[in-house]
Amino acid sequence: MAGQIIVEEKRHAGLIAKKVQGSLLDLQDFLKIYKQMGIKPVKGRPVNLLEVGCGRGIHSVNFAQMGFTVTGIDLSRSAIKQAKARAVADQVKINFIVRDATRTGLAGASFDLIVAIDFLHHFYYSSLQRPLDEIKRLLKKNGTLILFEPNNLHPYTFLSFCLPHFLQQNHFLSKIKYFGQVVTVNERALNPFNLLKSLQPDFQLVALKFVPYTNFLASRSPLGWPMLKCLRQAADRVGAVFPPPYRHDHFLMRLKKIG
Numbered sequence: 001m002a003g004q005i006i007v008e009e010k011r012h013a014g015l016i017a018k019k020v021q022g023s024l025l026d027l028q029d030f031l032k033i034y035k036q037m038g039i040k041p042v043k044g045r046p047v048n049l050l051e052v053g054c055g056r057g058i059h060s061v062n063f064a065q066m067g068f069t070v071t072g073i074d075l076s077r078s079a080i081k082q083a084k085a086r087a088v089a090d091q092v093k094i095n096f097i098v099r100d101a102t103r104t105g106l107a108g109a110s111f112d113l114i115v116a117i118d119f120l121h122h123f124y125y126s127s128l129q130r131p132l133d134e135i136k137r138l139l140k141k142n143g144t145l146i147l148f149e150p151n152n153l154h155p156y157t158f159l160s161f162c163l164p165h166f167l168q169q170n171h172f173l174s175k176i177k178y179f180g181q182v183v184t185v186n187e188r189a190l191n192p193f194n195l196l197k198s199l200q201p202d203f204q205l206v207a208l209k210f211v212p213y214t215n216f217l218a219s220r221s222p223l224g225w226p227m228l229k230c231l232r233q234a235a236d237r238v239g240a241v242f243p244p245p246y247r248h249d250h251f252l253m254r255l256k257k258i259g
């Protein structure tokens with residue numbers, strides 16, 4: 001990852017950390033999402049879970065509370081600081097470390113389960129192979145990879161990432177704040193089918209689901225996002241007639257490492 005992009009990612013995570021102090025969704029919402037992801041600890045056996053791009057550690061803390069042995073990595077020092085404070089407050093032991101997910105320095109084949117939530121879309125397709133290769137190195141054979149990312153087949157999600165990206169590229173227009181969204185220049189929604197191609201043949205697809213997520217977020221967000229909410233509701237009504245890949249703003253992929 002180019003140095004400039006790393007600086008940009010750190011700035012972005014710092015902004016998010018400042019902007020949203022608490023969690024946008026409550027635990028029940030997350031538990032529903034984890035259930036859909038098929039994340040559950042194995043009784044009687046410790047499961048080493050790595051969350052890449054863990055941000056402020058919301059999910060990592062939940063995973064630790066569910067019984068996983070958790071490591072959380074993020075590029076942003078401020079996000080990891082918040083994650084550590086969250087773990088202390090919630091009395092869970094988690095190995096939170098500041099690392100670039102493209103070269104973590106962690107031992108190979110050391111995790112049973114790797115989870116990336118809203119993380120991979122921070123990479124252009126041209127550099128996406130780097131975190132994927134590192135994930136592959138860190139995961140044990142037959143280990144599970146779970147990805148949860150914004151779906152670029154959903155027209156609103158496609159636009160909501162492309163538009164700020166375009167605005168930020170332009171020096172003058174970059175001053176416009178897009179419905180309070182904070183995005184990095186390299187952030188884009190992902191096409192699940194292209195992502196799958198980048199993962200094969202080392203990973204085998206176990207499940208691919210399209211799930212609503214941002215509309216949960218928009219309806220519960222303390223930030224309000226009234227404009228976002230209206231636009232989303234309109235997009236969801238129109239989108240309801242299309243097949244699932246085009247209907248939902250996030251996709252959820254569960255894969256098994258075979259290579």
Ligand SMILES: C[S@@+](CC[C@H](N)C(=O)[O-])C[C@H]1O[C@@H](n2cnc3c(N)ncnc32)[C@H](O)[C@@H]1O
Nearest residue numbers: 009013053054055074075076100101117118122
């Ligand atoms: C949208 S946030 C998601 C955070 C968390 N997964 C969540 O759902 O709450 C994306 C995170 O990816 C991190 N990130 C971006 N590029 C990274 C990299 N190369 N290595 C590690 N973390 C990175 C950012 O710092 C940011 O915290």
